[in-house]
Amino acid sequence: MARTKNEVLTIRTTAEVKALLKLAAERERRSAASMIEVLVLDYAKAHGLAFPESGPGRKGAGK
Template sequence: MKRLKDETLSIRTSADIKQLLKLAAVREHRSVASMVEVLVLAYAQVHGLEAAPVAPINAGERKKKHGTD
């Protein structure tokens, strides 16, 4: 299922964790961002987590939400 990517995530982590994430991404032929998504989705599936449905918003509301007015 294709997901709309309209959110930004920024984290601080240790050099070890960053290195492991990069190694995992290379092994899977993915970007680091894609690898994070895969890991989160796998965790959610194992632990029975499901995101609440988000109502679609129109372009005007999106501009207000993201401050691009």
């Protein structure tokens, strides 16, 4: 099932980091936003991070 994307993330970074992000995204044929998502999810998987049982946008949130 597709995830609903309804959150906005704004960051400040250096020109060098932005250029590296652009290069990585182009290499993967992705947008910068999609590349950031992939990088965060890969990091989470590699480091054993998991989504909370309930939270914003999750079933059962607020119960």
